[in-house]
Amino acid sequence: MTQKSTAILDLGNGSDPIELPILSGTMGPDVVDIRTFHARSGMFTYDPGYLSTASSRSGITFIDGDEGILLYRGYPIEQLAMNCDFTEVCYLLMKGELPDRDQKSTFDNAIKGHSMLHEQLVKFYTGFRRDAHPMAVMVGVVGALSAFYHDAMDITEASHRELSALRLIAKLPTITAMAYKYNIGQPFIYPRNDLSYSENFLHMMFAVPAEEYKPSPVIVRALDRILILHADHEQNASTSTVRLAGSSGANPFACISAGIACLWGPAHGGANEACLNMLEEIGDVSRIDEYIKRAKNKDDNYRLMGFGHRVYKNFDPRAKLMRETCHEVLNELGLHNDRLFKLALELERIALEDEYFISRKLYPNVDFYSGIVQRALGIPTTMFTAIFAMARTVGWVAQWSEMISDPEYKIGRPRQLYTGTIMRDITT
Numbered sequence: 204m205t206q207k208s209t210a211i212l213d214l215g216n217g218s219d220p221i222e223l224p225i226l227s228g229t230m231g232p233d234v235v236d237i238r239t240f241h242a243r244s245g246m247f248t249y250d251p252g253y254l255s256t257a258s259s260r261s262g263i264t265f266i267d268g269d270e271g272i273l274l275y276r277g278y279p280i281e282q283l284a285m286n287c288d289f290t291e292v293c294y295l296l297m298k299g300e301l302p303d304r305d306q307k308s309t310f311d312n313a314i315k316g317h318s319m320l321h322e323q324l325v326k327f328y329t330g331f332r333r334d335a336h337p338m339a340v341m342v343g344v345v346g347a348l349s350a351f352y353h354d355a356m357d358i359t360e361a362s363h364r365e366l367s368a369l370r371l372i373a374k375l376p377t378i379t380a381m382a383y384k385y386n387i388g389q390p391f392i393y394p395r396n397d398l399s400y401s402e403n404f405l406h407m408m409f410a411v412p413a414e415e416y417k418p419s420p421v422i423v424r425a426l427d428r429i430l431i432l433h434a435d436h437e438q439n440a441s442t443s444t445v446r447l448a449g450s451s452g453a454n455p456f457a458c459i460s461a462g463i464a465c466l467w468g469p470a471h472g473g474a475n476e477a478c479l480n481m482l483e484e485i486g487d488v489s490r491i492d493e494y495i496k497r498a499k500n501k502d503d504n505y506r507l508m509g510f511g512h513r514v515y516k517n518f519d520p521r522a523k524l525m526r527e528t529c530h531e532v533l534n535e536l537g538l539h540n541d542r543l544f545k546l547a548l549e550l551e552r553i554a555l556e557d558e559y560f561i562s563r564k565l566y567p568n569v570d571f572y573s574g575i576v577q578r579a580l581g582i583p584t585t586m587f588t589a590i591f592a593m594a595r596t597v598g599w600v601a602q603w604s605e606m607i608s609d610p611e612y613k614i615g616r617p618r619q620l621y622t623g624t625i626m627r628d629i630t631t
């Protein structure tokens with residue numbers, strides 16, 4: 204981070220103009236450093252939703268929303284999705300470099316060594332109703348992990364942060380699959396160390412004590428790609444939640460639980476489930492115009508799920524890769540005439556030709572096709588966001604660890620523009 208120049212701010216109240224450093228990173232927009240602004244002006248800056256705010260410095264993920272570029276530690280997402288598996292990407296996000304053969308083998312074995320849950324935690328599931336949404340279960344169970352890993356943890360120790368990260372990356376597939384099994388009333392299936400990360404997850408999801416589940420390599424590869432595409436995404440709402448929770452020094456398992464809670468919202472990670480439900484509701488190409496009209500109607504807060512993005516004002520590169528994966532999986536499974544996929548392609552075509560979407564730069568995002576792929580893999584709609592959380596856990600914990608190890612970090616404490624009642628006395 205270097206100072207490139209200086210911004211001069213005249214507050215228009217007769218006070219001396221304020222000089223603010225302009226800082227540059229290695230890529231992307233410069234920033235105006237306003238850390239001393241309140242002390243020198245008595246004012247706050249105002250940016251609800253943080254549309255123009257860089258909340259942190261980070262070297263993990265880079266997004267160029269106008270160009271539709273997404274890099275993990277400098278590598279384009281397209282190259283990672285085609286050439287790596289998910290645990291290689293986990294290693295990259297956490298350590299900054301892709302692993303060599305030995306490093307990958309050691310990392311994979313370390314993950315396998317932490318994939319089981321404490322049996323007491325397994326009992327935690329029975330406290331939920333069988334029809335509890337899997338995301339409610341994930342919030343509860345991941346939060347409960349903080350009760351099992353707390354006393355001996357010193358988050359200022361890099362080795363303790365690494366162990367917490369390994370435990371989270373390793374246990375999330377087990378926790379996620381168990382949420383599904385509990386929901387459908389089947390017995391929990393324990394992880395197996397002879398399987399890859401994605402194979403193991405599919406095993407825990409779909410095997411039963413009476414019968415093994417052997418997924419096709421195409422399905423394993425498709426799930427692995429879905430996990431890679433969802434692994435991290437800069438300072439999105441749930442990652443910012445994890446950082447803010449973690450900035451108080453809170454237990455990392457509790458912080459990841461907070462991230463899961465935030466991801467659940469339909470404006471964020473919940474959009475993949477909402478998008479598939481929307482496609483089911485539209486039902487037929489003939490009804491697309493009716494829904495496009497609703498999405499454009501200012502008096503109707505209806506939005507096309509899977510469209511638009513706070514940062515991407517071009518195609519979300521993940522949506523393109525997800526659409527390709529859709530083609531591959533549906534063709535492999537003989538579902539190339541899948542009704543919803545054809546509906547999604549037509550909805551995308553019509554929306555991208557519509558002035559309302561063009562003028563607002565509303566393109567399909569990562570959630571638009573991910574639901575169709577997951578449904579083709581046999582994953583139930585209610586599990587889509589849980590799988591997003593499972594994938595994003597590595598991004599959350601990598602960003603959390605980067606923050607804790609940054610000497611500049613402080614507890615996050617935004618201020619406000621007060622618009623309430625002015626000071627007054629109680630009159631008896």
Ligand code: SDX
Pocket residue numbers: 435436438439440469470471472474498499505506507508509510511512513514563565568569570
């Ligand atoms: C994710 O941040 C991340 O990185 C998130 C994520 C990640 O990997 O972590 O990428 C994952 O959350 C993807 C987004 C998934 N959400 C959805 O698909 C839900 C539908 N999308 C919208 O809710 C919306 O596009 C957001 C929330 C995603 C983005 O909101 P913005 O940038 O704040 O957009 P906006 O509300 O300022 O909208 C600008 C205009 C508005 O119209 P006008 O007031 O200008 O007339 O675009 C319209 C909006 O009404 N608009 C839409 C729309 N999204 C925005 N109109 C119809 N359908 C939509 N989907």
